[in-house]
Structures are given as C-alpha cells and as structure tokens.
Amino acid sequence: MKKIILSLLAALTFGSAFAAGDGIAWDKANPKTNDMAALQNGAKLFVNYCLNCHSAAFMRYNRLKDIGLTEQQIKDNLLFATDKVGDTMKSAIDPKQAKEWFGGVPPDLTVIARSRADVSKGAGADYLYTLLRTYYRDDSKATGWNNKAYPNIGMPHPLWELQGEREPIYQTVKNHGKEEQVLAGWKQVKPGQLTPLQYDQAVSDLVSYMQWMGEPAQNQRVRIGVWVLIFLSFFTIIAWRLNASFWKDIK
Known part of the structure; x- marks a missing residue:
C-alpha cells in the first residue's frame, strides 16, 4: 500500500508540473481496451520505448x-x-542518473493514465495521446526537444525514431482585439520510420495499453456491472409483482 501511495504521489507531482504550464487542448484518444491486437502492440511499444526510463512497478x-x-x-x-x-515491470535506470539527466526521477507509469485526468480537458488517456503527438525540435532545450502539451518538458521524445522530426506551424488570430499565435498544424522536417497515420495509430495502441494497465480488470468490472444491472431490473419487476400479489386482498 505504501508503494502504491508513493506511485500516485509521483504521478500527481508529474501532473502538477504540467498544470503550471499553458498546454494546448487535449485530443481524444478513444482507447481500445477491448482490442487484443492493439493492446499487444501497445505492450510491445511500452516495453521497448518506455521501460528504458520509467517503471510500471505494480504490473507483472x-x-x-x-x-x-x-x-x-x-x-x-x-x-x-x-x-x-x-517480475514487475521495473526500469534499470539509476534514479540518481535520471535526476541528473532529466531534472527529476521519471515517475512510475502504472496508473499514469488514471492520475492524469483533468475535468476541464479530458481523460488521462487523452493527455498521453496528445503529449506523444506534440513533440517538436527545440535547440534551446538541453534535450533538444519541447512539447506543446507539456511546455518545457524534461523528457526527450521517446518515439522520435518512429515519428521523425516536426516543427509547429502557427497562425495569427485576434482574441479580444489582441493578436495571438496559435498552433495551426505541423510541418514534417525529417521523416520517421512510420507515416503520420501509422504513428498516430501506434500512439493510440500505446495509450490503450497504458489505460488498460492502470486497471487490468476494468473490462471485467464493466461486464459484471452490466449483468448486475440487468439482474436488478428483472428483480425489481418480480418484487413489484410479488408486492402487488401479497397486498391485493388487503383493503
């Protein structure tokens, strides 16, 4: 229990750093936690690209x-x-080295998709989906990367080989009489191993896996809940008719 509490605190600390920024609106992830092929591909991506620095210490x-x-x-x-x-999914990275390289110890990701939910912006899966799709090159940063969903992020782009390198395209709009620069799109600077469509699909699979990992029994819980509601609906009808039968001769 103590480890779970510490993990949640680390994830919330990671989230509070984002809250201090001016990140963009989140895109909808629509995680596919019932799609076995998507979850398997997401698990492969998670092990190959996330476990190098992050752990999922509560998932075996x-x-x-x-x-x-x-x-x-x-x-x-x-x-x-x-x-x-x-074994549990633990990273081999030295926490001291991680803090020196990135400015902080990478948080445990077991429940990150659940802890990053924001009432005004969306579910935690939406945040992760947007984060992994809005990296861009920024030579002013120590890692060479920045992110539109998490400005001044300390983590370099973990999937840059798949996505390639992009730069944001801005559009000038007027807001209350003042001109502002807003994100209008992206320009591909260097191609990655995947096309933009394939990359978005890969990120969707990865986010689906992370959503599932936060609560592996969630689909079973939903199925049981549906059957419980069906049972209660039938039982309510039976109880109502029994009650009417018991009291029909009483005036």
Missing part, C-alpha cells in the same frame, strides 16, 4: 496473458535478459 509481466499473450510469447518478445515472467 505475467498479467499480459490477460491480453492474449502466452507465457512463451512474453518470454521471447517482452522480457529483458535478467527478467522473469513473474
């Missing part, structure tokens, strides 16, 4: 069997040399 590799992977597939494709199927 063997839980990936819930998204259709066999134990052998997990061993062959998702485990590092020293990991075992029953």
Whole structure:
C-alpha cells in the first residue's frame, strides 16, 4: 500500500508540473481496451520505448496473458535478459542518473493514465495521446526537444525514431482585439520510420495499453456491472409483482 501511495504521489507531482504550464487542448484518444491486437502492440511499444526510463512497478509481466499473450510469447518478445515472467515491470535506470539527466526521477507509469485526468480537458488517456503527438525540435532545450502539451518538458521524445522530426506551424488570430499565435498544424522536417497515420495509430495502441494497465480488470468490472444491472431490473419487476400479489386482498 505504501508503494502504491508513493506511485500516485509521483504521478500527481508529474501532473502538477504540467498544470503550471499553458498546454494546448487535449485530443481524444478513444482507447481500445477491448482490442487484443492493439493492446499487444501497445505492450510491445511500452516495453521497448518506455521501460528504458520509467517503471510500471505494480504490473507483472505475467498479467499480459490477460491480453492474449502466452507465457512463451512474453518470454521471447517482452522480457529483458535478467527478467522473469513473474517480475514487475521495473526500469534499470539509476534514479540518481535520471535526476541528473532529466531534472527529476521519471515517475512510475502504472496508473499514469488514471492520475492524469483533468475535468476541464479530458481523460488521462487523452493527455498521453496528445503529449506523444506534440513533440517538436527545440535547440534551446538541453534535450533538444519541447512539447506543446507539456511546455518545457524534461523528457526527450521517446518515439522520435518512429515519428521523425516536426516543427509547429502557427497562425495569427485576434482574441479580444489582441493578436495571438496559435498552433495551426505541423510541418514534417525529417521523416520517421512510420507515416503520420501509422504513428498516430501506434500512439493510440500505446495509450490503450497504458489505460488498460492502470486497471487490468476494468473490462471485467464493466461486464459484471452490466449483468448486475440487468439482474436488478428483472428483480425489481418480480418484487413489484410479488408486492402487488401479497397486498391485493388487503383493503
């Protein structure tokens, strides 16, 4: 329990740093937590690109069997040399080095999709989806990267090889009589390994996995909830008719 509380605090601290910025509106992620192929691809992306710096210390590799992977597939494709199927997803990065490189220890990502929800902007999955699609080159930053959803972010672009390099395109608009520069689109400077459409799909799969990882039993919970509501609806009708039958002769 203590570790879970610390993880939530780290995620909230990560979120509070964003709240101090002037990030853009979030795009809708529409996570596919029932799509096994999307979740499997998201798990692969998460292990290959996120676990280098971040941990998911409350998720075990063997839980990936819930998204259709066999134990052998997990061993062959998702485990590092020293990991075992029953281990939790922990990063090998030294926290001291991480703090020196990025200005802070990368937060645990187990529940990041749940903790980053914002009433005014959307769900945590929307934030992650927008964040991973709005990186751009900024030579004034130590990492060489900046982000429209999280201005002055300390984390370099983890998926830059897939997306390539882009720069924002601005448009001048008038707001209450004053001219402002707003984001109008993106210009591809260097191509990545994926097309823009393929990259957006990959990010969607990754975000879907992170949404599922925050609560692996969420789909089962929803299914049980639907059946409970159906049962209560039928039981209400039966109870109503029984009550009418018991009291029909009483005046």
